[in-house]
Amino acid sequence: MPPTAATAATVAATLAVLLLLAVVVRLPWVGDLGIHAATLERLRHDPLHPGDPLVDADVPSPYYSPWTVLLGLLAKATGLGAFAVLRCAALAGLALLLTGVAHFVRTLTRRRTAVSLAVLCVLFLWGPAVFEWSGFLGLSSLALTVSYPSTFALGLAFHLWACLRKALRADAGPAVFLALGALWAVVLLTHQFTGVVTSLGALAMLLGARPWPRRATLLRLGAGLALGLVLLAAWPYYPFFDLFGAGGGLDGIHRALYRDLPARFGLVLVGVAALALRFRRDRRDPLVLFFALGVLVFAAGGLSGHCSWGRVLPAALLPAQVAAGVEAAGLAAAVREGRAGRVPAAVAAGTLAAALAVGAWTQAGTLGHVLPRSALPSAVAAKHRPPWPGYRWITPWVRPGDVVLAKTFPARQIPAYGAYTVAPGYPDFFLPDEDARADAVRRYFAPQTPRAERLEVLRRYGVRWVVAYRSDGGLPETDLALRKVTVGTRGQVLYEVVGAATR
Incomplete structure (x- = not known):
């Protein structure tokens, strides 16, 4: 990639991150912010027996995760209000997510520009229609969900995938795999849907490991998995494994995930093309396997009517988006080193740039969360959806x-x-x-x-x-x-x- 293009990618990624930081200050409310604030209020009042976060009932709740309990203790110790603590959660989640993407990308390539490109692809490589849902990392979606447990969980997931790749490659000791098992349990307890995505990603990292792990390494991995299961069963705030019976009640809400797929996610096809290139080089490429597992589960949910399985869709989107950034950086390096033609590389780079531009324009309404409507061009202002006013x-x-x-x-x-x-x-x-x-x-x-x-x-x-x-x-x-x-x-x-x- 030419120095000017590499600089442009870095600047664009930096501006997107600065925009998200500004959004954290405003903390716009459209979606589930209320239930997360309510969870902190209950934990502030009674950290040990908070009861239901929404109604006056002494029942458990999956919203009481290790992350929210920690935030509740912070609220109780400091006296900060729920929304102030959620801003702290947003900063921590955003930092964890960005460092996680960087950590994971560096296990795939040493190209420095790949991190900036991967961040841009994760934020903008979605579709020509805005889609906002927790656990989906488009810029407009992340602006509204950056304080949610799903963002924190995804940040942990990227770090877990990176650490697992390094542990398998280095034939790490038992302590490393036990720590990874505990981390896996924390992700599942914090946001169960992201936990499924994380599990599919971890399976893909294992199946794509080269060289194939030794038997002793697999036994250590099994020990880490067993520890994770023990922690899931022992979590005192809610019975984790009872959630397996909850899918039917959630299917109606998630039916929307199977509608308008080209409009919402069509730009990800650029990443699918990048995955095809990786598949030609390595039939066990971990990103390709991750994508295949995500598509398989998502399709199974749609065909069987279990629409809540649609929440696994990031398992197909994220590897394609990361692949687009990694392959773009690698192709640019190949051109500089004389291993690839300039014309095909220019076409590939132009296609990715155009897709990112479309994605950025689609999500330009995010600027309305930090700038007054009068300061926005009319075309951008028309894209902005005002947040809820609250009560x-x-x-x-x-x-x-x-x-x-x-x-x-x-x-x-x-x-x-x-x-x-x-x-x-x-x-x-x-x-x-x-x-x-x-x-x-x-x-x-x-x-x-x-x-x-x-x-x-x-x-x-x-x-x-x-x-x-x-x-x-x-x-x-x-x-x-x-x-x-x-x-x-x-x-x-x-x-x-x-x-x-x-x-």
Whole structure:
């Protein structure tokens, strides 16, 4: 790669990272930020027995991972608010992710430019339509999920793959493989879907190891795997292996992962071409094997109707994206050394540059998270989706531990400020009365529900507050059981439940 192109790649990667750092300061809210903030609030209040993060119930939750417990202890020790701690989590997750990509790429090539190119490919080599989901590392997606446990887990995953490659190559001792087993368990406990991606990647690193590991090395690897399984079984905050029965309830949410694949991920085909080149050189190339395993599981999920398996898609995308960066750096070096023609190399470089440019333009709306709309060109401003405003306006009255009755969308945000909701805003596998709670909320707001039945819902769940639009239904604001307290920025009303009137 010419010096100017190498410099451009480094500058572009640096600017993208600086943009993400600026986003951390703003911490825009679109998605699951509320449940992660709620998790920290519960752990701050009671690190040993936090209970459900969303509703007032003494049940376990997979959100209580080693990472969130550590963040909860930080919040308790420092007195920092949940969102301040999430900014710390974002910085740590971003640092771990970037160093992890660099660490992994350096086990594949010594070309210095490959790291910058791989970072650019991971951020921009997606598709001509914006796609945002935790565990998917496009720039616009990462800007919204950088504080999530999935980002931290992916950062650990890249380091694990790199360390495993080096350990297999060096025939490392038992301590190294035991540490890798513990690291694998931490990833699985922190974000289960990323844990599956990590496991497929680790299997690919093993199957692609050259030379093939000795029997003693495989036994050490088995010991590390056994330790990881023990740690998974021993984790006290939730029974990890019970999650294997949770897939059915998640399939509906993840059906969207199987729609609009060319628009969302079409640019990754450039990386697939890079994988084809690697496959020609080595039939056991670890990136090729990783990609094949990811495609196989993703396809199996779609064909069998297990759409939650779609969360394994990063196992196909990441190796293709990394391969694109590594192969581009290697091709440039081959041209300089006279091992490749300039015209084919120029075509390959131009194709990658064009794909990255399309991906960058598609995700240009991310700039709106750090710049005012007036400072953006109109075409970029049109791409920006404003973040959710949140429910801080209720906090002068609603206290931590209070129960709020609200529909699904506000129920995804209100627990971030310490309150509980009647029904969880997200699927809650360990909550035995989840369906009954959701039905209670529906019945409260249904137009034909008698007043006595609505009052019974308020009594049964100890509701102290109701958040609703006037058009939502429920008890009229003139009812003696309610007292109008304040109106939010979008017209929602906070009502206090008058206890005597509900008895």
